[in-house]
Amino acid sequence: MRPETEGQLAEIVARLSEPVRILGGGTRGVFTSGAELSVTGLNGIELYEPGALTLVTKAGTPVAEVEAALAAEGQRLAFEPMDHRGLLGTSGAPTIGGVVAANVSGPRRVHAGACRDFLLGVRYVDGLGQVIKNGGRVMKNVTGYDLVKLMAGSWGTLGVLTEVSLKVLPMAEAEETLCVAVDGVAQAVAAMSAALGSPFEVSGAAFDPAAGQMLLRVEGFAGSVAYRVEQLRGVVGGFGDVSMAGDSATLWRDVRDVAAFQGAPGDVWRISVKPSDAPDLADRLAADGLLFDWGGGLIWARVSEGTDLRAKLGDVAGHMTLVRGKGQAKLQPEPAPVAVITEQLRRRFDPRGFLNPGLMG
Amino acid sequence: MEMPTPNAAVLARKAKLVERLQRVLPTDAVIHDEAETLAYECDALTAYKCPPMLAVLPTTTQEVSDVLRICHEEGVPVVPRGSGTSLAGGALPTADCVILGVARMNDVLETDYANRVIRVQSGRTNLSVTGAVEEEDFFYAPDPSSQLACAIAGNVAMNSGGAHCLKYGVTTNNLLGLTMVMMDGTVIEIGGAHLDAGGLDLLGVICGSEGQLGVVTEATLRILRKPEGARPVLIAFDDNEVAGQCVSDIIKSGILPVAIEFMDTLCIKACENFAKAGYPDCNALLIVEVEGSEAEIDYQLSKIVEIAKRHNPVELRESQSEEESAKIWLGRKSAFGAMGQMNDYMCLDGTIPVSSLPMVLRRIGELSAQYGLAVGNVFHAGDGNMHPLILFDANKPGDLELCEEFGAEILKLCVDAGGCLTGEHGVGVEKRDLMLHQYTAADLEAQMAVKDVFDPAWLMNPAKVFPLSVTEARRDARIAAE
Numbered sequence: 110m111r112p113e114t115e116g117q118l119a120e121i122v123a124r125l126s127e128p129v130r131i132l133g134g135g136t137r138g139v140f141t142s143g144a145e146l147s148v149t150g151l152n153g154i155e156l157y158e159p160g161a162l163t164l165v166t167k168a169g170t171p172v173a174e175v176e177a178a179l180a181a182e183g184q185r186l187a188f189e190p191m192d193h194r195g196l197l198g199t200s201g202a203p204t205i206g207g208v209v210a211a212n213v214s215g216p217r218r219v220h221a222g223a224c225r226d227f228l229l230g231v232r233y234v235d236g237l238g239q240v241i242k243n244g245g246r247v248m249k250n251v252t253g254y255d256l257v258k259l260m261a262g263s264w265g266t267l268g269v270l271t272e273v274s275l276k277v278l279p280m281a282e283a284e285e286t287l288c289v290a291v292d293g294v295a296q297a298v299a300a301m302s303a304a305l306g307s308p309f310e311v312s313g314a315a316f317d318p319a320a321g322q323m324l325l326r327v328e329g330f331a332g333s334v335a336y337r338v339e340q341l342r343g344v345v346g347g348f349g350d351v352s353m354a355g356d357s358a359t360l361w362r363d364v365r366d367v368a369a370f371q372g373a374p375g376d377v378w379r380i381s382v383k384p385s386d387a388p389d390l391a392d393r394l395a396a397d398g399l400l401f402d403w404g405g406g407l408i409w410a411r412v413s414e415g416t417d418l419r420a421k422l423g424d425v426a427g428h429m430t431l432v433r434g435k436g437q438a439k440l441q442p443e444p445a446p447v448a449v450i451t452e453q454l455r456r457r458f459d460p461r462g463f464l465n466p467g468l469m470g
Numbered sequence: 471m472e473m474p475t476p477n478a479a480v481l482a483r484k485a486k487l488v489e490r491l492q493r494v495l496p497t498d499a500v501i502h503d504e505a506e507t508l509a510y511e512c513d514a515l516t517a518y519k520c521p522p523m524l525a526v527l528p529t530t531t532q533e534v535s536d537v538l539r540i541c542h543e544e545g546v547p548v549v550p551r552g553s554g555t556s557l558a559g560g561a562l563p564t565a566d567c568v569i570l571g572v573a574r575m576n577d578v579l580e581t582d583y584a585n586r587v588i589r590v591q592s593g594r595t596n597l598s599v600t601g602a603v604e605e606e607d608f609f610y611a612p613d614p615s616s617q618l619a620c621a622i623a624g625n626v627a628m629n630s631g632g633a634h635c636l637k638y639g640v641t642t643n644n645l646l647g648l649t650m651v652m653m654d655g656t657v658i659e660i661g662g663a664h665l666d667a668g669g670l671d672l673l674g675v676i677c678g679s680e681g682q683l684g685v686v687t688e689a690t691l692r693i694l695r696k697p698e699g700a701r702p703v704l705i706a707f708d709d710n711e712v713a714g715q716c717v718s719d720i721i722k723s724g725i726l727p728v729a730i731e732f733m734d735t736l737c738i739k740a741c742e743n744f745a746k747a748g749y750p751d752c753n754a755l756l757i758v759e760v761e762g763s764e765a766e767i768d769y770q771l772s773k774i775v776e777i778a779k780r781h782n783p784v785e786l787r788e789s790q791s792e793e794e795s796a797k798i799w800l801g802r803k804s805a806f807g808a809m810g811q812m813n814d815y816m817c818l819d820g821t822i823p824v825s826s827l828p829m830v831l832r833r834i835g836e837l838s839a840q841y842g843l844a845v846g847n848v849f850h851a852g853d854g855n856m857h858p859l860i861l862f863d864a865n866k867p868g869d870l871e872l873c874e875e876f877g878a879e880i881l882k883l884c885v886d887a888g889g890c891l892t893g894e895h896g897v898g899v900e901k902r903d904l905m906l907h908q909y910t911a912a913d914l915e916a917q918m919a920v921k922d923v924f925d926p927a928w929l930m931n932p933a934k935v936f937p938l939s940v941t942e943a944r945r946d947a948r949i950a951a952e
Contacts (some may be wrong), residue, residue, distance in 0.1 A: 160718030161824040161854070181887045183724065218665065226643045241916045248853035249640065249893035251629045251678050251910055252901075253935060254917040258642065258674020265668075279724035302584045308607075308695045331725075333766045383585050383663035389553075401514070406665050424873040428668030441668045446658045450923060457919040463497060469669065 113150040115232065115240060115271040121146065122269065123238025128463045131265035133207030136199040138433065139264070141465045148206055151271055156246070162245050162277050163229065168206025168270040175205050179277055187278040188224045189215030189361075195371040197433055206270040212262030215365035216313040216326070218466060219305065219403040225261035227276045233260060233268035236459025246274040259454075263284070264440075265465040267458040281328035284312075285338050286354035286361070287321040287391055289345050291316070295388040297323045298405035301347035302384060305404045307344050309337040315364045316401040318391075324354065326361060370401055370411045378418050378435030380408040382427035393422060440469055471518045471559070471899050472499050474933050476566035480546045484523055484884055487544055487568075491526055499574070501525040503593030510569045512556040513561040514616070515900060517816075517870060522549065522563035531649055531657060531687040538685065539655030545952050547929050548653070550625030550681040553595065555616040558898025559816060560628060560680050564933060570685055578602045579688065587646060587663045589690045592623035596630075598711035599691060608693045611638035612676035614894070615806070622636045625869045626686050636852035637728040637761075638694070640894065642677040647690035649675060650683070650935055654926040663690055675920055680896050681931045683924040697761035700728065703771050705778045706752035706785040710734065711828040713754035716781045717851045718824055720758065723777055725770050730852035731757040731802050734831065737809070737846035737859070738801075744808030747801030750785040756851065759804055806859070813814045813844075813861040816873050820857045820884030821893035830887050833860060834880055841876040843869075855893035856884065882907050897935045905937055914940055927951075 110129070113120040122129075129141035151169040157194055158164075159182040166175055172190065180201040190213040192203060206214075209231070230244030243256035291297045297316035303309045304325050314327030325345065327337045342351050356361050363369070370377055382390060384405035391399055391408065398411035412418060415436050419429055428441040435448060442465050443451060448470065455469070456462070483504070491500045502524050519747040523546075523568040526855040541548050551571045563569055572593035580589040583606055590599055599610040601819055613632035614620055620630070626648065631640040634811045638644070647661030660676070661667035676683055694844040707713040717730055733741065733755045742749045749755060756778075760770040770906055771788050778786060801808075809815050822830050831847060838845045849856040862873035881891045881901065885908045891901045907912060914936055921928065927948045932941065 158823065158825055160722050162721060163823070182722075186723050212666070212671070214666075222639060222643055222897060223666060225674060227638060235916065239912050239916075241913050243913065243916070245888070245890050245908075247823055247855075247889045247893070249631050249635070249821050249850070249855040250641075250890045251631075251894055251896050252890040253897060253905060253914070254894050254920055255629065255642065255675055255678045256916060256920070258677075259920075261674070262666075262671050279722075279726065282724060299584075302586075304607075306586060306695050330766075330769060332769055333762060336763060336765060378845045381664045381666050381668070383587075385582075385584050403665060426662050428666075430668070433841040443669045444659075446656050446667065447660065447672065450658070450672065452669060453923040456918065457923060458916070 110133055110144065111147040111150045115151065115234070118151065118269060118271060119238045119240050122236070125463050129468045131269055131401060131465055133204030133294045134171065134201040136197070136201050137211050137447045138193065138195050138197045138199065139465065141468050146269065148269060149204060154370055155272070158238065159184060163274065164277050165246050165272065165341045166205055167272055168204065170205050171202040172205055173202060180307050183280050184277045186227070186275065187217055187219040187221040187338050188227050189365055190224060191365050196367050196377060209261050209273050210265050210270060216315060216361055216402050219314060220310065220312040221404065225258050228257050228261050229276055229449070230274035231257050231260045231270060233270045234274040235268045236464050241268065245446065248276055250323040258266065264468050266455055266469050269317060269464065280383050283331040283334045284326060284328040284357045285334050286357040287325045287338060287345070288352045288354050289325070290321055290349040291323045292349065293322070294391045294401065296348055297401065298384050298387050300345045301404040303344050304341055306422070307341065309340050309344070313392040314324060315362055316405070317369065318389060320370065324360060327355060330386070346370060363398070364402055367400060367409050370398055370409065373398060373411060375411045375413050376416060377432045378410045378412065379430045379432045380427060381408060382408065382425065386426065390422065390425065392412055394418070438470065442470055472938060473520065473564050474938065474945060476564060479952060480566040481523060483544055485564070487546060488524065490540050493536060494540065495526060495528060495533055499527045499529070501527070509704060510551065513556040513559060515557055515559040515898065516564065518559055518562055518899060520563050520565055522567045522569040523565060525569040525571060527571045527574045531651060534651045534685050534687050535655045535657055536572065537570060538651050538653055542654045542927065542929060545929070547932055549931050550623065550627065550685045552593065552621030552627070552653050553619045555620040555627065556624060556896065556898055558892065558896040558900040559752055560624070560896050560898040561759045562899050571685065572685070574781060575687060583608065585663050586693055587690055589688060590622060591687045592689055593621050594628065596620050596622060596625055603693050607696045609696050610691055610693055611644055622689050623686050626677050626689060626882055627679065627681040628896040631855065633729045633731060633850060636850070637726055642674060644692045645673060645677055645689060646692055648673065648676065648686050649688035650686045652684045653927065655928045661690065676694060680898065680935050682921050682935060684930065698763045699767060700761040701767050701771065701789045701795050702757050702759040702798045703774055703789065704787040705756040705758065705783050706750040707754040707781065707783055708752060710754045710831045712781050714824065714827040716756065716778055719777050720774055721852065723773060725760065725773055726850065727758045727760050729757070730850070732849050732851035733802065733805065734847040736844060737805055737848045740808040740812055740846060741805050744811055745801050745804040747797055749801050751785050757798055766901035804849070809846050809859045809861065813947050814864040815859045815861050816877050818858050818880055819855060819893050819895045820876050820881045820889055820891055821853070822884050822887045822889035824851065824854045826887040826889070829885060833883055837876060837879055839870060843873055843876055845883065854889060878904060899934055902935060903937045905940065911940070918944070
């Protein structure tokens with residue numbers, strides 16, 4: 110099924126008699142069964158006002174098309190959405206609706222915010238085939254409940270997105286990355302905390318233990334970047350030798366897409382924690398590969414196939430997503446009172462349970 | 471303002487309710503004397519008043535849970551209250567309700583600079599959150615004008631913004647976790663010190679739900695290191711349209727100011743008379759503030775000045791010192807007081823796409839002439855969040871009603887221009903009945919479904935946000951079930 114208008118999509122959903130698997134570009138490893146319902150027919154940018162930093166687009170529009178339109182005006186999606194294709198071995202063109210449905214954010218999330226923070230409005234078709242809108246295309250909007258946030262990261266289980274409205278930001282004139290040779294995770298997290306707690310606006314803080322390198326990205330006007338790089342040398346100089354990276358943009362694309370794990374065997378987990386908890390967790394993970402982003406707040410772990418990390422680590426303050434691998438729930442089961450609420454919400458938005466059933470619990 | 475008829479059966483249970491509440495709270499935390507409940511009869515939207523049946527002031531999450539469980543069992547509506555600074559009537563009581571005030575819950579529970587978070591009880595005031603981390607040069611970014619008084623509980627309920635949210639975002643972008651008590655007394659924990667909450671983004675939907683889903687008792691907030699410095703530039707124009715174009719050009723240039731404030735003729739004159747800030751005689755005034763080191767500030771201001779000059783400003787005043795910065799901000803910060811000195815006023819906060827600014831201002835001018843009521847405009851231009859202040863005379867019969875009607879016209883205009891009814895104050899009772907202008911019945915039904923899940927009996931702040939006609943069936947079902 111591949112509707113070409115919101116109206117057609119609504120009609121299809123209203124007439125469903127069995128569960129469907131909602132598909133954008135199909136690049137993010139969604140495992141539910143059911144007939145495919147593709148949103149790629151809903152395609153095209155509908156409104157772009159660079160002077161208002163806003164873009165409204167149909168959900169099936171390829172991310173590449175959105176990014177190209179923004180680049181032509183010197184702007185970008187500041188939350189730096191990850192491209193999952195390399196890590197998951199998928200092909201196809203990632204769509205903006207998929208980015209929103211999975212709330213995909215990259216390294217700049219630690220400074221600028223997540224996809225959900227840049228989402229201004231949505232239109233979607235609920236589980237009964239009704240077209241619903243929430244939010245709008247202005248940056249400040251507290252009119253009624255914020256279903257916009259609820260839809261971001263709902264993996265299609267509350268409705269099929271048909272249109273999203275996003276806040277965009279100017280591209281940086283310049284960027285530089287400092288590399289600090291550090292000894293171990295604890296030291297890396299301490300150094301990243303010092304940098305992120307400085308006034309020098311670090312827009313990326315990652316640690317690759319295999320290389321023993323901690324990376325700090327600084328973006329902005331050239332003069333400002335040069336100044337802040339110098340200041341940051343002072344902030345993190347005590348943690349290890351500081352050098353400048355040659356190709357900052359490539360480095361951060363690799364962090365964003367977890368290039369280090371591409372082609373390597375095993376399951377891949379994404380663990381969101383309080384940064385200072387990362388060193389201890391990293392020890393207990395005993396992973397085959399590790400990558401730390403968001404100042405230590407995001408741990409990418411590569412472990413042997415079938416490892417039940419949730420059982421292994423026990424109760425962790427945070428949550429774990431199985432990004433690549435099978436045999437366990439993709440998303441972390443929620444504690445009892447919250448699980449009841451989310452289950453009831455899904456039932457209200459999709460009473461027949463036809464939209465990506467089972468994906469979120 | 472129409473409110474639901476108080477439930478006589480609930481009013482008749484007052485004595486029993488007082489007795490039950492006194493068993494779970496300290497004696498002085500249950501306020502039932504009619505002279506004392508008067509203190510809770512309104513919030514900052516003082517045009518509407520109604521004393522509650524009772525007010526309670528718990529000090530712990532457990533006490534909040536006990537209170538809500540009892541009210542739930544007794545079928546009593548509860549109106550949560552932070553500091554009562556809502557401009558939309560978010561904390562307006564009904565005669566049969568219990569006001570649950572969180573003012574006594576104002577402790578800092580944990581300060582964590584390494585992870586850049588603070589955990590506070592929700593009654594703590596916005597400014598005192600920054601106060602708690604200032605010694606380490608950190609701050610809490612959202613800065614509503616009422617920040618000296620307003621509570622985090624109210625900020626979360628209304629998803630409050632402020633002048634500096636162009637760069638730092640509003641409450642929802644700075645909230646990482648919370649503890650909330652649902653109407654039946656169940657305590658839930660959402661998120662924490664980690665950046666992304668797992669599962670559905672309940673944090674996102676609770677923030678801005680206007681106290682209709684539960685009582686937030688604790689919040690984990692993101693704190694940031696203070697910038698090295700900040701300085702504004704004042705730019706004066708003869709024409710609104712040109713000022714609007716200048717804002718758009720600044721944004722497109724790649725500079726991200728922390729604030730871009732806009733004032734029109736009436737506001738400029740009022741502020742000048744009131745605060746003597748030395749504002750030039752002009753029709754549109756912009757205050758643009760940037761942050762960073764001295765050199766970074768100089769560079770950004772020079773770029774802004776260069777852009778502004780292309781639009782032939784009548785005056786450009788780049789602040790060179792803290793005194794000059796204070797003077798530039800003085801007028802803007804006293805805008806509400808200045809307008810208040812001229813007359814009573816109603817403050818709206820509809821948001822529009824920045825590109826519609828000239829059209830919307832022109833139309834507001836036409837409506838002002840038509841209604842015979844003056845309007846001053848001051849607003850956060852970077853994000854299109856308007857603040858038209860309509861002047862009226864509360865002592866003149868019919869003037870308030872005329873003003874309300876005019877206000878509704880302006881808000882509809884904002885929606886029709888591609889914007890929304892409220893950018894940061896919330897719907898409350900004030901804009902409740904305009905919701906169907908922005909949303910369809912199905913859109914509102916989807917929002918109300920969320921409340922059905924959190925508060926099936928519709929006891930929590932039930933007469934707000936949605937038009938009464940739309941919520942009637944749900945509220946009546948509860949009363950019939952008793």
